[in-house]
Amino acid sequence: MTDERADGLAVGAQVRRGGFLLDVVLSVAPGEVVGxxxxxxxxxxxxxxxxxxxxxxxxxxxxxxxxVLDDAGTGTFVEPAARPVGFVFQDYRLFPHLSVxxxxxxxxxxxxxxxxxxxxxxxxxxxxxxxADLAQRKPSALSGGQAQRVALARALxxxxxxxxxxxxxxxxxxxxxxxxxxxxxxxxxxFTGPCLLVTHDPLEALVLADRLTVLEDGRIVQQGAPARVxxxxxxxxxxxxxxxxxxxxxxxxxxxxxxxxxxxxxxDRGQHGDVLISVRPSAFxxxxxxxxxxxxxNVWPARVAGLTLLADRIRLDLSGTPPALADVTxxxxxxxxxxxxxxxxxxxxxxxxxxxxxxxxxxPGD
Amino acid sequence: xxxxxxxxxxxxxxxxxAAGCSANSSPATSSASLxxxxxVSGGITVFAAASLQGAFTTLGRQFEAAHPGTTVKFNFxxxxxxxxxITSGSPADVFASAAPQNMxxxxxxxxxxxxxxxxKNVMEVAVPPSNPAHVTSVxxxxxxxxxxxxxxPQVPCGFTAQKVFTNAKITVKPVTLQPDVKSVLTQVELNNxxxxxxxxxxxxxxxxxxxxxxxRASENATTDYPIATIKSSKNSGTAxxxxxxxxSPAGQKVLAADGFEKP
Amino acid sequence: MRASAASTRLxxxxxxxxxxxxxxxxxxxxxxxxxxxxxxxxxxxLIGLVIRAPWGHMASVLSGTDAVQALxxxxxxxxxxxxxxxxxxxxxxxxxxxxxxxxxxLVRALVTLPLVLPPVVGGVALLLAFGRAGFIGQLxxxxxxxxxxxxxxxxxxxxxxxxxxxLIVTVEGALRSANLGYEEAAATMGAGKMTVFRRVTVxxxxxxxxxxxxxxxxxxxGEFGATITFAGSFPGQTETMPIAVYYALQTDPDAAIALxxxxxxxxxxVLVSLRDRWLRGGSTQ
Numbered sequence: 001m002t003d004e005r006a007d008g009l010a011v012g013a014q015v016r017r018g019g020f021l022l023d024v025v026l027s028v029a030p031g032e033v034v035g036x037x038x039x040x041x042x043x044x045x046x047x048x049x050x051x052x053x054x055x056x057x058x059x060x061x062x063x064x065x066x067x068v069l070d071d072a073g074t075g076t077f078v079e080p081a082a083r084p085v086g087f088v089f090q091d092y093r094l095f096p097h098l099s100v101x102x103x104x105x106x107x108x109x110x111x112x113x114x115x116x117x118x119x120x121x122x123x124x125x126x127x128x129x130x131x132a133d134l135a136q137r138k139p140s141a142l143s144g145g146q147a148q149r150v151a152l153a154r155a156l157x158x159x160x161x162x163x164x165x166x167x168x169x170x171x172x173x174x175x176x177x178x179x180x181x182x183x184x185x186x187x188x189x190x191f192t193g194p195c196l197l198v199t200h201d202p203l204e205a206l207v208l209a210d211r212l213t214v215l216e217d218g219r220i221v222q223q224g225a226p227a228r229v230x231x232x233x234x235x236x237x238x239x240x241x242x243x244x245x246x247x248x249x250x251x252x253x254x255x256x257x258x259x260x261x262x263x264x265x266x267x268d269r270g271q272h273g274d275v276l277i278s279v280r281p282s283a284f285x286x287x288x289x290x291x292x293x294x295x296x297x298n299v300w301p302a303r304v305a306g307l308t309l310l311a312d313r314i315r316l317d318l319s320g321t322p323p324a325l326a327d328v329t330x331x332x333x334x335x336x337x338x339x340x341x342x343x344x345x346x347x348x349x350x351x352x353x354x355x356x357x358x359x360x361x362x363x364p365g366d
Numbered sequence: 367x368x369x370x371x372x373x374x375x376x377x378x379x380x381x382x383x384a385a386g387c388s389a390n391s392s393p394a395t396s397s398a399s400l401x402x403x404x405x406v407s408g409g410i411t412v413f414a415a416a417s418l419q420g421a422f423t424t425l426g427r428q429f430e431a432a433h434p435g436t437t438v439k440f441n442f443x444x445x446x447x448x449x450x451x452i453t454s455g456s457p458a459d460v461f462a463s464a465a466p467q468n469m470x471x472x473x474x475x476x477x478x479x480x481x482x483x484x485x486k487n488v489m490e491v492a493v494p495p496s497n498p499a500h501v502t503s504v505x506x507x508x509x510x511x512x513x514x515x516x517x518x519p520q521v522p523c524g525f526t527a528q529k530v531f532t533n534a535k536i537t538v539k540p541v542t543l544q545p546d547v548k549s550v551l552t553q554v555e556l557n558n559x560x561x562x563x564x565x566x567x568x569x570x571x572x573x574x575x576x577x578x579x580x581x582r583a584s585e586n587a588t589t590d591y592p593i594a595t596i597k598s599s600k601n602s603g604t605a606x607x608x609x610x611x612x613x614s615p616a617g618q619k620v621l622a623a624d625g626f627e628k629p
Numbered sequence: 630m631r632a633s634a635a636s637t638r639l640x641x642x643x644x645x646x647x648x649x650x651x652x653x654x655x656x657x658x659x660x661x662x663x664x665x666x667x668x669x670x671x672x673x674x675l676i677g678l679v680i681r682a683p684w685g686h687m688a689s690v691l692s693g694t695d696a697v698q699a700l701x702x703x704x705x706x707x708x709x710x711x712x713x714x715x716x717x718x719x720x721x722x723x724x725x726x727x728x729x730x731x732x733x734x735l736v737r738a739l740v741t742l743p744l745v746l747p748p749v750v751g752g753v754a755l756l757l758a759f760g761r762a763g764f765i766g767q768l769x770x771x772x773x774x775x776x777x778x779x780x781x782x783x784x785x786x787x788x789x790x791x792x793x794x795x796l797i798v799t800v801e802g803a804l805r806s807a808n809l810g811y812e813e814a815a816a817t818m819g820a821g822k823m824t825v826f827r828r829v830t831v832x833x834x835x836x837x838x839x840x841x842x843x844x845x846x847x848x849x850x851g852e853f854g855a856t857i858t859f860a861g862s863f864p865g866q867t868e869t870m871p872i873a874v875y876y877a878l879q880t881d882p883d884a885a886i887a888l889x890x891x892x893x894x895x896x897x898x899v900l901v902s903l904r905d906r907w908l909r910g911g912s913t914q
């Protein structure tokens with residue numbers, strides 16, 4: 001008899017809610033943390049709810065460790081209470097009338113452990129997360145970071161087979177978030193079952209997830225290792241998220257004809273067909289006049305549409321064929337007297353262009 | 367703001383205290399009663415014992431027909447309740463009680479004078495049509511297996527029933543003491559009790575809804591019904607006219623038809 | 630521009646209070662005046678009772694009445710009626726708030742019917758159903774030899790009939806406005822429906838539950854028409870305080886006032902001991 005957790009989570013299902021359709025094929029190995037990214041309304045919450053059993057699937061099935069949780073074909077449906085799921089909600093949902101200890105002991109007690117066993121297990125988890133002296137407090141007396149940790153302890157105390165986190169850090173302020181993030185990473189790595197983490201913060205996804213899945217409009221548009229996704233975004237949304245310029249075009253050896261106009265020269269690797277090109281904003285050189293006799297193969301005129309001050313640089317929003325986001329130093333902006341409407345020339349080396357074909361969705365990257 | 371509220375409450379309390387400390391008397395009789403107003407018109411309110419409901423409703427209509435322009439309104443209830451209402455200042459023009467005691471209360475309070483007895487009533491045992499407890503005489507009510515409904519002791523039908531029991535030398539333990547004779551009748555009509563002590567007029571008025579078990583004359587008790595006009599009446603002429611009509615042969619005919627005895 | 634129209638005088642005490650509390654919390658006259666009228670309307674009759682009470686000879690006045698019996702009966706029947714209302718009324722409130730079934734609107738209307746029905750009518754209706762000759766009462770009588778009228782059970786039933794709707798309406802409102810997210814969370818932690826109800830739903834509507842129960846208790850305590858019609862009135866068995874007061878009024882007004890005062894004092898004691906928290910309604914958030 002195989003260990004129920006050995007096979008992990010497997011989803012191949014559609015969920016219809018009103019006019020919205022979520023259609024995913026996804027699997028998560030035990031111990032793996034998959035980060036689910038996507039814009040609002042992409043279906044991330046719907047996915048988590050379906051996994052938790054709060055919504056049934058319309059077609060397809062969900063299995064966990066070989067056990068069927070939901071199968072529209074046979075009609076099998078395991079109620080949420082019977083699923084071995086631990087859920088950390090975005091708004092934590094700590095029971096206001098119970099103490100922290102009772103909150104964490106809730107899942108074990110609901111799963112029919114004795115009151116004393118449940119409480120000692122809860123105390124154990126509180127200790128592990130550094131919350132031992134908060135045991136008797138009520139949730140209303142907790143800080144944001146403390147509440148987040150209690151929510152995590154509560155989800156883990158029930159010894160779940162599947163861990164679901166819905167934007168676990170979004171309710172925290174930036175400072176607390178960084179602290180909690182590294183702790184969370186540690187606890188997630190200790191968790192032996194599959195884990196799905198929904199987030200809209202790319203940094204969070206990069207830090208916490210082993211693998212990324214990007215949802216847009218109910219469909220998976222990209223899956224892969226965070227590093228790969230960060231370098232080769234498949235959609236505009238992902239590109240924006242990871243801070244890259246993204247261009248689509250048709251490659252023919254050493255040139256790519258861009259869909260929105262313009263041509264890029266790329267290193268010739270014999271690519272033909274539809275490709276995507278990502279470019280880091282810092283890869284652009286901005287000059288007032290056309291560069292003379294310089295190495296970058298891609299040079300074209302553009303106009304400054306806007307400027308944004310980032311931490312240590314200025315991001316220029318440039319319109320042109322093609323448009324681009326380029327990062328330059330404040331000094332450079334001053335020296336070149338750049339302002340909205342300024343006419344400039346952009347240059348980017350062919351070797352700075354990341355060219356890749358659209359990978360078929362559903363095939364995890366490297 | 368708190369201070370304002372305190373002041374207002376203090377004033378209110380003081381006002382109430384002042385009012386409370388004044389003599390516990392009924393409102394002074396108005397000068398209206400000094401009017402030599404013999405015209406019969408306008409409206410009057412008659413407070414009458416519950417047992418008079420049938421007869422008085424008819425008398426009221428006859429009176430209105432005989433004196434166009436008059437309206438007679440009725441407030442039927444237990445005589446004891448009505449007496450309390452009148453002495454507390456409830457606006458009545460005429461009071462007809464099912465026993466002299468309750469009229470005495472009103473007279474003593476100065477709200478009425480010179481009552482006239484206009485009818486007599488005797489009691490009867492009312493049982494549900496099916497007579498589930500097989501009651502044949504008033505003595506059966508003493509059996510513990512018979513569920514009896516009585517009027518409360520201060521209501522005429524209550525203390526008159528006690529007189530009957532004394533005459534019959536029995537003790538009756540009722541299951542309920544109702545506020546007036548009509549609610550006793552209701553309990554019998556709904557077959558919720560085995561028997562109820564009501565007046566013969568009530569049994570007659572209920573028709574087929576109840577069965578009456580007559581009480582022997584030697585055991586029965588009578589009660590006199592007095593009527594009087596209320597001193598503070600604003601329409602004493604009409605009030606007096608109605609009271610006279612009740613005592614007149616025409617009124618007596620209606621009362622007799624309902625089962626009342628002559629005074 | 631009118632310069633000083635909006636400026637007022639603030640004493641040092643006012644300044645300290647406002648600094649602590651934030652924005653001004655004093656009431657505008659247009660709200661204060663009617664509010665005080667309402668307060669006066671409610672308090673003046675009670676003041677009247679207190680002033681006219683026979684303070685000098687309370688004991689002798691009360692000794693002639695069924696005061697102790699009636700009070701005992703009233704207290705335990707009202708409490709029992711509230712208990713019954715909690716046991717059967719809360720589930721009904723839950724069904725109305727959380728499920729959808731055919732005829733639901735009709736059921737909701739029926740539940741509020743006792744609120745608009747004259748109590749005596751309620752009493753007669755109870756008689757027609759549970760009286761000796763009632764359609765259910767008949768069966769109880771012939772099958773089990775049980776008759777309900779004229780027993781304290783009938784008093785409890787009559788009080789439950791008129792008072793339970795208060796509880797149901799309050800609880801249904803609270804359940805409707807409750808945040809379902811907590812119940813969802815409980816489900817993901819393995820809590821079955823009854824566990825969720827017991828450990829999450831009910832504790833979180835506790836304030837409304839308390840307020841509804843207090844309303845129910847108070848209404849049951851004061852019931853007259855339905856109890857006297859359905860349960861009758863007999864000292865020690867079925868004569869509750871309100872009935873005792875009504876009867877005393879006709880024979881001995883001083884006794885009536887004394888009895889009323891006792892009822893008043895007992896009620897205030899209960900309400901005060903339950904404190905502010907129970908009367909505030911809403912849910913724990």
